[in-house]
Amino acid sequence: MRNNIVHFWADEQHYEIREIVEVAYKIKEIWKKEIIWENIWDPVIKWEKIPDWLKDIVSKATRDDITYAYSPSKWVDATRKFLAEQNWKITSEDIIFFNWLWEAINKIYGYLNRNARVLWPNPAYPTHSSSEATHAWSSHLTYELDPDNEWNPNLEEIENKVKYNPNISAILVINPDNPTWAVFSRETLEWIVNIAKKYNLFVLFDEIYEKLTFDIKDHILLKDIIWDVCWIAMKWLSKEVPWPGSRCGWIEIYNQDKDEEFAKFINSIYFSKMLEVCSTTLPQTVLPEIYKAPEFNKYLSERISKYKKNSDIVEEILWPVKWLKFVRPKWAYYLTVLIDDFLLVEDFFKDLKDKNLEKFVREISIWKKIDKKFCYYLLATTWICTVPLSWFNSPLPGLRMTLLEDDEQKFRKILEEIVFAFENIKK
Numbered sequence: 001m002r003n004n005i006v007h008f009w010a011d012e013q014h015y016e017i018r019e020i021v022e023v024a025y026k027i028k029e030i031w032k033k034e035i036i037w038e039n040i041w042d043p044v045i046k047w048e049k050i051p052d053w054l055k056d057i058v059s060k061a062t063r064d065d066i067t068y069a070y071s072p073s074k075w076v077d078a079t080r081k082f083l084a085e086q087n088w089k090i091t092s093e094d095i096i097f098f099n100w101l102w103e104a105i106n107k108i109y110g111y112l113n114r115n116a117r118v119l120w121p122n123p124a125y126p127t128h129s130s131s132e133a134t135h136a137w138s139s140h141l142t143y144e145l146d147p148d149n150e151w152n153p154n155l156e157e158i159e160n161k162v163k164y165n166p167n168i169s170a171i172l173v174i175n176p177d178n179p180t181w182a183v184f185s186r187e188t189l190e191w192i193v194n195i196a197k198k199y200n201l202f203v204l205f206d207e208i209y210e211k212l213t214f215d216i217k218d219h220i221l222l223k224d225i226i227w228d229v230c231w232i233a234m235k236w237l238s239k240e241v242p243w244p245g246s247r248c249g250w251i252e253i254y255n256q257d258k259d260e261e262f263a264k265f266i267n268s269i270y271f272s273k274m275l276e277v278c279s280t281t282l283p284q285t286v287l288p289e290i291y292k293a294p295e296f297n298k299y300l301s302e303r304i305s306k307y308k309k310n311s312d313i314v315e316e317i318l319w320p321v322k323w324l325k326f327v328r329p330k331w332a333y334y335l336t337v338l339i340d341d342f343l344l345v346e347d348f349f350k351d352l353k354d355k356n357l358e359k360f361v362r363e364i365s366i367w368k369k370i371d372k373k374f375c376y377y378l379l380a381t382t383w384i385c386t387v388p389l390s391w392f393n394s395p396l397p398g399l400r401m402t403l404l405e406d407d408e409q410k411f412r413k414i415l416e417e418i419v420f421a422f423e424n425i426k427k
């Protein structure tokens with residue numbers, strides 16, 4: 001090429017949840033093994049049957065010609081009205097629909113001034129972090145979540161980072177969090193909001209798992225505690241409906257009227273949405289009917305109770321393993337297990353019996369972090385496909401799996417095999 005055409009931050013773009021799938025497919029194809037998919041939360045692929053009442057709502061809507069048309073740039077009218085009615089703090093003008101989080105995130109970070117940085121949690125869901133780093137052409141700015149404190153942040157660290165880096169213009173909170181499961185307390189959230197207020201920042205709040213917690217008496221939504229700070233809440237159909245293939249989500253914007261600069265920023269996002277015309281019409285159209293359906297809440301609580309049962313099994317099997325570190329999931333989807341790398345033998349691939357398989361995983365593991373190597377080892381010995389924690393920018397090695405498995409015996413076996421794999425390569 002005549003010029004360097006590659007974006008300075010192109011190497012930031014990785015999606016390990018999918019990349020490890022390519023490795024797993026190779027293993028499946030060459031070694032004829034059935035893979036146990038624990039890398040991604042896709043209920044439909046895993047086991048969940050989409051109930052008939054939900055299918056009926058969607059299929060009825062497909063008979064209506066209007067669902068094949070463009071929709072308004074911000075939203076389908078009836079839907080934004082429905083959402084605004086649920087929440088007295090916003091009007092329907094404060095809602096914008098997107099085709100999935102990636103689009104919303106790209107627009108939010110993309111339309112920030114290059115020097116305006118967002119402080120985000122670590123470990124973090126990388127769709128946020130890589131998009132923010134790409135926007136700023138710079139490495140991440142993070143606050144640590146502490147596994148010894150149930151993955152809560154160190155609040156003083158957040159304040160110090162904000163205080164001494166004047167470019168920080170917003171704080172990202174993912175609550176409940178992926179991959180750690182952390183669900184922040186009222187005090188933590190109030191502290192973060194107060195810092196935002198004190199230093200005149202806005203707060204970005206990803207609440208995709210909002211309806212899916214268990215074992216928590218008092219799950220706090222930011223709208224319950226924020227009054228005058230500018231903030232954006234992100235909501236999606238993927239997890240709670242569950243309809244990940246809809247790629248449909250929306251943002252709610254709070255307190256636009258309190259800050260001219262913030263309102264201008266939101267307007268730039270809205271205008272960029274107009275350039276694209278609109279989001280997909282069908283999922284938006286059926287959203288109110290799905291949420292209003294009398295079956296919805298019962299269906300949701302049935303699903304949550306299954307995840308809770310799996311969380312009990314996690315505790316039963318992993319708790320006695322003293323050298324394994326995990327924090328019991330308090331919400332529905334993921335389990336993060338930390339691996340103490342000092343405990344692992346240096347070359348754990350050499351014990352693989354199939355030497356071709358050993359060669360294969362060894363070659364793809366060169367220069368890779370210890371937890372990624374462990375995930376490959378797990379794949380090659382148990383066919384269980386998980387995601388290394390380092391991909392979530394974590395300084396602590398570990399792996400993340402889901403709590404989706406519906407077959408209790410199978411779920412127990414998955415956990416036991418993971419423990420057994422650790423045992424095998426422990427010093």
Ligand SMILES: Cc1ncc(COP(=O)(O)O)c(C=O)c1O
Nearest residue numbers: 101125174178206208236238244
């Ligand atoms: C915190 C968070 N936000 C947003 C998303 C996007 O969800 P999806 O890709 O299922 O639409 C995810 C997915 O795992 C997530 O964990």
